[in-house]
Amino acid sequence: MDARRLLSGNFSFADLHPGVLLVIVFLLAYPGFASDFFVFQIGAYTLILGTIALSLMMLGGYGGMVSLAQLTVAGLAGYLVAIVGTNSVGVMGLGWPWWITVPFAILAAAVFSALIGAISVRTEGIYTIMITLAIAVAFFYFVRQNYVVFNGFTGFAGIEPPTLFGVYWRDPVPFYYLSLTVAGGFYAAVLYASRSTFGLSLQAIRDNPRRMRALGYDVTLHRVFAYFLAGLIAGTAGVLMVWFNGRISPGSVGVDIVIDILVIAVVGGMRHPIGPFLGALVFVLLQNFAIDLIDRERFNTVIGLAFLLVVLFSPDGLLGLWQRVRPKLRFARTARYEAGRAEERDRQGAGPLEQT
Amino acid sequence: MRRFTKTTIAAVAALSLAAPALAEDTIKMGALATLEGAFTVLGEDSMRGVELALEEFEYTAGGKKIELITGSSDASPDSAIRAARKLVEQDGVQILVGPLSGSEGLAVKDYAKTQPEVTFVNGSSAAQDTTLRNPSDNFFRFSTEGAQWMAGLGEYVYNEKGYRNIAVLAEDYSFPYTQVFGFLEPFCRLGGKAPVDARFWVPIGNKDYSSVIAALPDDVDAIYVALGGADAVNFLTQYEQAGGDLPLIGGSITVDQTVLGSKGRTRDFIIGTPSAGPISDTWDDPRWSAFVEAYKAKFPDGFPSPSLFAHAYYINTKAALLALNEVDGDLSDGGVKLREALANLEFETPTGMVKLDERRQAVADIFLTEVIEGPDGNLLNKTIKVIPQVDQTFGLSYDDFLQYGQVSRENPSCE
Numbered sequence: 001m002d003a004r005r006l007l008s009g010n011f012s013f014a015d016l017h018p019g020v021l022l023v024i025v026f027l028l029a030y031p032g033f034a035s036d037f038f039v040f041q042i043g044a045y046t047l048i049l050g051t052i053a054l055s056l057m058m059l060g061g062y063g064g065m066v067s068l069a070q071l072t073v074a075g076l077a078g079y080l081v082a083i084v085g086t087n088s089v090g091v092m093g094l095g096w097p098w099w100i101t102v103p104f105a106i107l108a109a110a111v112f113s114a115l116i117g118a119i120s121v122r123t124e125g126i127y128t129i130m131i132t133l134a135i136a137v138a139f140f141y142f143v144r145q146n147y148v149v150f151n152g153f154t155g156f157a158g159i160e161p162p163t164l165f166g167v168y169w170r171d172p173v174p175f176y177y178l179s180l181t182v183a184g185g186f187y188a189a190v191l192y193a194s195r196s197t198f199g200l201s202l203q204a205i206r207d208n209p210r211r212m213r214a215l216g217y218d219v220t221l222h223r224v225f226a227y228f229l230a231g232l233i234a235g236t237a238g239v240l241m242v243w244f245n246g247r248i249s250p251g252s253v254g255v256d257i258v259i260d261i262l263v264i265a266v267v268g269g270m271r272h273p274i275g276p277f278l279g280a281l282v283f284v285l286l287q288n289f290a291i292d293l294i295d296r297e298r299f300n301t302v303i304g305l306a307f308l309l310v311v312l313f314s315p316d317g318l319l320g321l322w323q324r325v326r327p328k329l330r331f332a333r334t335a336r337y338e339a340g341r342a343e344e345r346d347r348q349g350a351g352p353l354e355q356t
Numbered sequence: 357m358r359r360f361t362k363t364t365i366a367a368v369a370a371l372s373l374a375a376p377a378l379a380e381d382t383i384k385m386g387a388l389a390t391l392e393g394a395f396t397v398l399g400e401d402s403m404r405g406v407e408l409a410l411e412e413f414e415y416t417a418g419g420k421k422i423e424l425i426t427g428s429s430d431a432s433p434d435s436a437i438r439a440a441r442k443l444v445e446q447d448g449v450q451i452l453v454g455p456l457s458g459s460e461g462l463a464v465k466d467y468a469k470t471q472p473e474v475t476f477v478n479g480s481s482a483a484q485d486t487t488l489r490n491p492s493d494n495f496f497r498f499s500t501e502g503a504q505w506m507a508g509l510g511e512y513v514y515n516e517k518g519y520r521n522i523a524v525l526a527e528d529y530s531f532p533y534t535q536v537f538g539f540l541e542p543f544c545r546l547g548g549k550a551p552v553d554a555r556f557w558v559p560i561g562n563k564d565y566s567s568v569i570a571a572l573p574d575d576v577d578a579i580y581v582a583l584g585g586a587d588a589v590n591f592l593t594q595y596e597q598a599g600g601d602l603p604l605i606g607g608s609i610t611v612d613q614t615v616l617g618s619k620g621r622t623r624d625f626i627i628g629t630p631s632a633g634p635i636s637d638t639w640d641d642p643r644w645s646a647f648v649e650a651y652k653a654k655f656p657d658g659f660p661s662p663s664l665f666a667h668a669y670y671i672n673t674k675a676a677l678l679a680l681n682e683v684d685g686d687l688s689d690g691g692v693k694l695r696e697a698l699a700n701l702e703f704e705t706p707t708g709m710v711k712l713d714e715r716r717q718a719v720a721d722i723f724l725t726e727v728i729e730g731p732d733g734n735l736l737n738k739t740i741k742v743i744p745q746v747d748q749t750f751g752l753s754y755d756d757f758l759q760y761g762q763v764s765r766e767n768p769s770c771e
Contacts, residue, residue, distance in 0.1 A: 037445035041438065144559060145528070147765075153529035153560075154459065157433075157466065247463065251432030256393075288442050291391075291428055297400065299428070300392055 027180060031173045040172035042288065046280045047179040048244060051186055051237035053264040053276030055230040058190050061270040062199060063226045064206035069116050069132040071261045072139045073231050074238030075253035077109035079143065079150060081159060081242050088158025091151040098162040106235040113231025114224055121223040136258045144250035155249025159242050170243060179240055183277070186233050190273045193229070202226055267310050269319025278318045282306070382421040383685060385676070386443035388454025388464075389479060389669070393430030394561070395456060398665045402456055402479060404655050405662065405669030409677060411654065417677040418685025425449055431456070433463035440464050444474050450687050451475045451676050451694075456665060458483030458502070458531040468492040473690040475698070477676045480668035484534045484763055487717035488748060494691075496698050496716045498675040499668035500634050500746065502531050503538030503763070505608040507722040507746040509632040510543030513605055517630070519577040522550045525568060525591065526582035526607070528557040533763040535582045535607045541750070541760065544770040550580070552766050562587060565594045572602070582607030588615045596625055606631035611727055613637060613661060616735040627735065629727045634668065635707055636723035636739040637661045647706035671705050678703055709745070715754075719747045 031039045052074050060066040083092040085101040096104070120131045143150040161169035169175055193199045202222055205212045209219050242248050260283065268279020286306055290299040314321040387406045390399035403426065415422045425447045427439035436455045443449045452474060455464050461481025468476040469492045478486070478497035482505070487497050513519045522543070526532035540550055554576065556568045568591075572579065579602050583591055588610045606629050616626075636644075647670075651662040662670075679697040687694060702711040708721035721744050725737040749757035761767055 035445070037441065041441055041445070045438075141559070157463070245434050245437065246466075247433055247437075249433060249459070251430075252434055254432070256430070288438075288446075291426065297391065 027184075031176055036172040039176045042284055044172070044176045044179040044240075044244060046277070046284045047176075047183040048237050048240045049261070049264055049284065050268075050277035050280035051179075051183045051240075052234050053261050053268065053280055054183075054186055054190060054273055055233035055237070056261060056265045057268075057270050057273060057276045058193075058233070059226060059230045060265065061272075061275075062194055062202050062206065063223060065117075065121070065223060065226070066129050066262070067116065067120070067132040067227070067230070068129055068258050068262060069113075069135045069139075070230065070234045071258045072136045072253055073109045073113045073116070073234040074241055075139070075143075075248070076112050077105040077235035077238030078242035078248045078252065079156070080105035080108055081239055082156035082248055083149065085159065087156040089151060089154065089156050091147075091156070092149060093156075102239055105239055106232060109235025109238060110228050110231035113234065114228040117224040117227025121220055121227075133255075133258070136253070137255055140250055140253050140255060143253065150250075153250060155247065155252070157247040159246055159248065161243040170246070175244070182236055182240060186236070187273050187277070190233075194273075198222070198225070263307060267307050267317050269317030271316055271319055275317055275319040282310075282318065382423045383417070383451070383680065383687065384423050384425060384447065384449040385673075386425050386427055386440075386447065386449035386452040386454070387479075387669070387673070388427040388429060388436065388439050388443065388452060388456075389665075390431045390456045390460075391426070391428035393432075395431045398663065399428070399456055401659060401663045402454075402665045402669040404651065404658055405666035405671075406453060406673045408651060408654060408666070409670045409673035412650075412674070413677045417680035418683060420680075420685035422677070422680075427454070429455060429460060431460065433459050436460035437463050437467050440467055444471055449474070450691060451477065451680075453477050453669065453673050453676060454479035454481075456480050458486075458534070459529070461486040462530075465492045465495045468495045475676070475691045475695055477672045477698070478668075479672060480665045482534065483530050484537075484748070487715045489758075489762075491715045491717075494695060496672075496675070496695075496712065498672045498701075498710055498712070498718045498720075500718050500720050500722065501748065502534030502608070503541075503750075504720075504746045504748060505633045505722060506535055506538030507632060507750075508724045508741060508743040509605065509630060510539050510541065510548070511546065512630060512632075512724055512740075513578065514543055514546045514548050517578070517603075519603075519605075520548055521576045522548060522554075522605070523572055523576045523579045523602075524550055524555040524582075525572075525579055526555075526557060527560050527562075527584065527587060528765075529560065530763070532557075532582040532607065533765065533767075536580070537760075537763040537767055539580060539582075539605070539607075540768050540770055544768050548770070550770045552769060552771075555765065557765055558583075558587070560587065563590055565591045566598070569595055569598045569600060572600075576602065578603040578605055580605045580607070581610050584609040585614055592626060601625075604629045606727075608633035608664065611737065612663065613659060614663075616727065616737070617660075626727050627729055630724070630740070631726070631737065632722055632724045632743075633664060634720070634722060635662075635664050636725050636737055638736050639707070639723065639739045639742075643704065643708075644706045667706065671710065674705070675701055675703065675710075708742070713747055715748075717748045719745050722746045 030043060052070055056067060056070045081101055084094045084096045084104060085098065086095050087093045116132060116135055120128050123131055144153055146152065167174045169178055201217055205219050205222055213219050264279040264283050265276050267282060269275030286303045290302045294302050310318060314324060387403065389402040390396060410422060410424060425443060427443045429435040429439045440452060443452055455461055456479050458481050461478060461483050462485060464476065465486050472494060474494065476495040478499055480499055482501040484501055484503055524536055526536055544550065554573050558568065581591065581604055604626060611626060611629055611631050648661055651658065651666065675698065679694055679701055682697040683693045699712060699716060702709065710718050710720045713719055721742050723739055724741040724743060726740050727735055728738045730736040
C-alpha cells in the first residue's frame with residue numbers, strides 16, 4: 001500500500017490486502033476471546049516491546065544506524081514518569097499531574113535520544129553499536145548508584161496510570177487498547193514517514209552518505225532528527241512500559257534487556273515496520289512458555305536455539321523467511337495454473353506469461 | 357429397553373458426577389525461583405528444597421494430588437511479577453511458593469494484593485518490608501528475614517569479642533541494608549560505634565576492592581562484611597594480599613559453604629570469623645542431620661549440604677502442604693480456610709519450631725556460628741549458640757519497632 005495515497009484522497013479500503021484487514025479485525029477483537037493473561041501479559045507486552053524495537057528498526061532499517069540505547073531512552077521516560085509524577089517509595093515523586101508528566105517524559109526522552117544521536121552519528125556500523133552500548137551501560141550503572149534522584153538499586157514502585165473517563169487504564173482490556181493505539185499509530189507513522197521526503201532522504205543517506213552530502217543534504221542533521229523521532233517512539237513505549245510494570249529499577253534498563261530489544265528487532269526483521277512486532281510476539285511467547293516445553297533448567301537453551309535457527313536460516317529474520325517462502329508458494333500455485341493452460345497458450349503461440 | 361435406558365441414565369449421572377470430582381482431585385502449586393541470571397545456582401538449589409518437601413508428602417496433601425508448575429525470574433522485580441502473573445493467571449495455581457530475592461519479594465507482595473483468592477507463601481526472599489510495612493493478607497513467610505538472621509551477633513561481638521569500633525563493607529541494595537541494620541542495632545545500643553563514614557557500599561559484582569581497602573580506617577577493631585558469593589571471595593583474596601589483618605564479622609551469606617570451599621590462603625585468616633543465620637551446616641541435631649541426609653540422598657549432584665535457599669523453600673513449601681492437610685485440600689472457598697490454617701500453623705522444621713506473628717512473618721530459631729578448621733582440614737561453621745524464637749521486631753512492640761525507621765545506608769546512625 002502506498003502510504004501517501006492515504007493522504008492524497010485516493011485511498012479506499014478496497015486497496016487493503018485482505019490479510020491486512022484480517023489482522024486489524026483480529027487485533028481489535030482479540031480481548032473478546034482471550035483471557036486477561038493473554039490480553040495483558042502477552043498482547044499488551046508484545047505491543048510495548050514491539051514499539052521499542054520499532055524505534056530501533058526505524059533507525060537501523062531506514063537510517064543504517066543500529067542503536068542499542070533505545071531501551072535506555074524508553075527507560076529514561078519511565079524513570080521520569082516516576083520522578084516527576086507520583087510513586088510510593090518516598091524518593092522524588094514531585095506529584096505533577098499526568099498531562100504534564102507524560103508529555104514531559106516523552107519529550108525529554110526524545111531530546112536524550114537526539115543527544116545520543118549527536119554523539120554517535122559520526123560513527124558507522126559496529127562503532128555506532130559500541131558507542132550506544134556504552135551509553136546504555138553507563139545509564140544502567142548511573143541509575144544504580146545515584147540515590148538522590150534515581151533511588152539506586154531499589155528504583156521506584158507504585159507508579160500508576162491515571163484513571164480517566166472512569167476507566168482504570170491498567171485493567172487488561174483498556175491497557176491493551178491503549179497499547180494497540182500507540183503501537184498502531186507509530187506503525188502507521190513509520191510506514192508513512194518511510195515514503196516521505198525525509199524518510200527517502202534518510203534511506204538515501206543510509207545507502208550513500210557521500211553522494212547525499214555532495215548533493216547538498218545535511219547528513220548529520222537528518223540522522224540526529226531520525227534519532228529524535230525514534231526517541232519519541234521509544235519514550236512513549238517507555239511510559240507504557242512503566243505503567244505496565246508499575247515499577248522501574250536499574251534491572252529494567254540492564255544490559256540483558258538492551259540486548260533483548262536488539263534480538264527482537266533482528267529476529268523479526270529490519271526491513272519493514274511489522275518485523276519488530278513479529279519478533280516481539282515470538283520473544284514474549286517463548287519467554288512465557290518455553291519453561292513449559294522442556295525441563296526448567298534448560299528452557300533458556302530453547303529460547304536461544306529458536307533465535308539461532310531463525311537467524312541462521314534467514315538473515316533477514318522472520319520477515320525474510322516469509323518473503324523467501326512466499327514466492328515459492330506462489331510459484332507452486334502458478335505452476336499448476338500454467339500447466340493447465342500451457343496447451344492452450346502453445347496453440348495460440350502466445351509468449352510466456354508475464355511474471356507479476 | 358427400559359433397563360437399557362435406566363443403565364444409560366445411571367451411567368450418564370455417574371459420569372457427570374465423576375467428571376468435576378476428577379478435576380478437583382489435583383491442586384496446582386506454583387514455585388518461583390531465579391532459574392536464570394546471576395542467582396541461577398541458588399535458584400536451582402531452591403527448587404531442590406521444594407521437591408524435597410513435596411517428595412516427603414509424596415505429592416499429595418489433604419487427599420489431593422499436588423501438581424507442581426515452575427516459574428523462573430532473573431532476580432529483577434519485573435521478571436518476578438511476570439512469572440508470578442503467568443503462574444497465577446495462565447496456569448491457574450492456587451498456591452504460589454516464591455520468590456528468592458529481597459526486591460522480588462516486595463514486588464510479589466504487592467502483586468498478591470491484586471489476587472486475593474490465591475495464597476502466596478514466600479520462598480527465601482528476606483527483605484524486611486515484605487511483611488513489616490503494608491503486608492498483604494494472603495502473603496505468608498515461614499522463613500526469617502535478613503535482620504532476624506543477625507540476631508545475637510551484635511551482642512556476641514560486643515560482649516565476647518570485645519569489639520567497640522567497627523567498619524562496615526556491604527553490597528549496595530536492600531538485603532545487605534537489612535543485615536547491617538540487624539547487626540548494628542543491638543551493637544550500637546550496647547555502646548558500639550560504626551560511624552557512617554566508615555561504611556563502604558559497593559555494587560553487586562564489584563571486582564576491585566583496592567580503593568575500599570585503602571580507605572578502611574586503622575582505628576577499628578573489626579570489619580563487618582556483608583558480601584555474597586564471588587564478591588566475598590574477591591574481597592577476602594584482595595584484603596589478604598594487601599596485608600590486611602583486622603578480624604572479620606560475617607553476614608549470613610558471607611562465610612557460607614560457597615566461600616569457605618574456595619581455594620587459597622584466605623582460608624587461614626577467616627578462621628574465627630563469627631556470623632549468624634537461619635541455618636548452621638554443622639548443627640549437631642537429629643532433625644537437621646535427617647534433613648541433610650535426605651537432601652544428599654535425593655540430590656547427589658547438589659551442594660555438599662543444603663543452602664539456606666533450599667532450607668527456606670523447603671520450610672515454606674512444607675508449611676503450605678501441612679495447611680492443605682489440615683483443611684483436607686478444600687480450596688472451594690477461594691482459600692479462606694487454607695489461609696486461616698496457615699496463620700495458625702506451628703510446626704517442627706529441620707531448624708526448630710516455626711510459628712507466625714500477626715503480620716504472617718516467621719518467628720524461628722537463629723544460629724550464631726564461628727568459622728573453624730574441621731578435622732579433615734576443611735573450613736566449617738561451628739554452632740556457638742542457638743538463639744531461640746527470634747521475632748521480627750526484636751522483642752519490641754510493633755509500633756516501637758517502626759520508630760527505628762526503614763533500613764537504609766544510614767540506619768542506625770550509630771554515632
